[in-house]
Amino acid sequence: MMRFLLAFLLVTASAWAQEVEQVTVFGGSFTGFWQIESPGWFQKGMPGHVSWGPLRQGWCRIDHGTNGYASHCLTRAAGASGTLEQDGRHFHLAWGSTPTQQMFDGEVTSPTTLEGHHAIKVMGIPVATKVLEHGRKVVPMPDAADDAGKRELVRAVLGGETVAHDATLEADIAAARNLGLGKLKSISFLGRQMMAGKEGPKTVPDQNYLAAYAVEFADGQALCWLHQDEDGKLAVFRCA
Numbered sequence: 001m002m003r004f005l006l007a008f009l010l011v012t013a014s015a016w017a018q019e020v021e022q023v024t025v026f027g028g029s030f031t032g033f034w035q036i037e038s039p040g041w042f043q044k045g046m047p048g049h050v051s052w053g054p055l056r057q058g059w060c061r062i063d064h065g066t067n068g069y070a071s072h073c074l075t076r077a078a079g080a081s082g083t084l085e086q087d088g089r090h091f092h093l094a095w096g097s098t099p100t101q102q103m104f105d106g107e108v109t110s111p112t113t114l115e116g117h118h119a120i121k122v123m124g125i126p127v128a129t130k131v132l133e134h135g136r137k138v139v140p141m142p143d144a145a146d147d148a149g150k151r152e153l154v155r156a157v158l159g160g161e162t163v164a165h166d167a168t169l170e171a172d173i174a175a176a177r178n179l180g181l182g183k184l185k186s187i188s189f190l191g192r193q194m195m196a197g198k199e200g201p202k203t204v205p206d207q208n209y210l211a212a213y214a215v216e217f218a219d220g221q222a223l224c225w226l227h228q229d230e231d232g233k234l235a236v237f238r239c240a
Contacts (some may be wrong), residue, residue, distance in 0.1 A: 029111040033214050034060050036135035040199040050127045057210040058193045061223040071239035075196040076226050112137040140188035140214035148211035151187050165234035176239035182218030
């Protein structure tokens with residue numbers, strides 16, 4: 001009887017251990033470079049109602065912030081801050097302030113995928129998109145083809161070379177050159193995206209207007225976006 005009871009306990013403990021091992025935590029893969037869907041625009045209507053534009057692909061970088069995680073996307077003047085719950089899967093990112101506070105809530109579904117909904121607070125109540133939005137994580141590849149052909153331009157700007165640019169970019173260029181991340185190691189083309197803030201219900205901007213690059217430094221990473229006009233002058237340059 002004792003032998004039977006001991007065998008039963010050992011089998012039960014083994015089964016319980018196997019169940020525990022099946023719990024997957026993806027929090028360690030949350031940081032990095034992501035291509036994430038988000039509405040191209042939103043418009044407030046009647047009280048409690050928000051109209052959302054079609055989903056567009058944009059590039060973001062997520063890293064560790066002061067109070068949790070921080071995401072850096074071109075659509076935000078400042079990085080969004082947020083947390084990843086203790087289960088290592090569910091996240092909450094927020095940016096802006098009343099009355100236009102925005103947020104992105106979702107779940108890390110695998111080491112390289114996430115999904116969720118953007119929302120905006122209306123009278124203190126979040127109103128979220130109805131369509132599920134997706135994201136995919138990308139590992140920078142310095143040897144990958146540079147389809148936009150701007151890699152060396154990014155290197156030149158960050159290296160302090162004189163590059164023709166719009167006068168309004170002085171602050172953005174200075175900020176990019178003063179990231180304080182050490183020696184530049186590599187630059188990888190990620191893809192294209194539209195220019196934030198240029199779309200509305202009656203306008204559809206160029207989806208390939210910007211080129212996005214992942215920049216690896218000795219002491220960190222940055223995501224840079226740029227656009228060069230027909231005359232070769234930089235019209236957009238920002239790194240975060």
